[in-house]
Amino acid sequence: MGRFDFVENEKLKNQLDFIIECDKAKNIFRRTVLTDCSRRENDAEHSWHLAVCAMTLFEYAPDGADLGKTVQMVTVHDLVEIYAGDTFAYDEQGKATKAARENEAADRLFGMLGEQGEYFRSLWNEFEECGTPTALYARALDCLQPLLHNYITDGHTWRGNHITTQMVLNRNAACRKAMPEVWKIVERIVEDSHKKGLLE
């Protein structure tokens, strides 16, 4: 912060500061590991991977979903974790305070951009509320990508955390609604993972 004080255009100065602040997402590590199990994945990588998923699986997206908007939405969907931290999907205690922590973080981070920040915030709000085809698609991908990683890594974040098949199916409810064709695969993955003892 303050590295661009020489920029006379105040708006552009704030935008550059925001871009640099967002770099911190590369140090917010999630529970999910890379498919080679070498290390945990961070928010920047996860968000980018969702953008790849959105482009690859768009033919299965719900009617009315907008691809360009989905890619923007997944790009910003976890930015608030720069201040609020990552909350494990199955951490019920953490989830109780998640909304308050993330709202405060959104005020602080998107507030850096003044009026323009409202666009970022509205995308994030739409994702959180999950009431549009685009948000539903983005949410489905946000659950599917870690599911694929977990399956490939023999249940790396499931094992030892008492995760059950029902918890994973519930977690992926958006996929059932958003992408019935892909949901069939989710069910097969969960079934197979249970057989292999990766899920309780």
Add this chain to the structure above:
Amino acid sequence: MGRFDFVENEKLKNQLDFIIECDKAKNIFRRTVLTDCSRRENDAEHSWHLAVCAMTLFEYAPDGADLGKTVQMVTVHDLVEIYAGDTFAYDEQGKATKAARENEAADRLFGMLGEQGEYFRSLWNEFEECGTPTALYARALDCLQPLLHNYITDGHTWRGNHITTQMVLNRNAACRKAMPEVWKIVERIVEDSHKKGLLE
């Protein structure tokens, strides 16, 4: 590969394999370091950061640039490096073989998706050819983001590599053409970096 053999829908199976293959971009490390200098940045993080830049700086983009398409383009622009590796921006020897290596990589990677791969490949081609407002904007961001990182990290990848002000200005030619308002900042950054001895 081959982890989704149970999927009867052949196209979807290939799409899931492609998504998992793309995970490898998280292990392709660039010369640029994170702004806290803790480690080198990888292609997934860099691509995601460009998407954030695209959304943040869109008001300075050239007429006719499409934001949704830009974000998709930057998401896939470095995917070929999964097979072709990263080529340092100022490595003239590496650049001589870059096109051939990357074309082969594009055949292999996007070929995983059959006909759908042509969409990914056309986005990548458009970026490489840099002949449209969207591609010009994406290219400008692809040079600006490392410039900002280098400036913030006191010339981390410039120092010791005999990088001159003229090399950096040439490297950022797309920014001059695409975003005149932002180009003024690039010139100030280069000038200041020279004064500080970060650039020759």
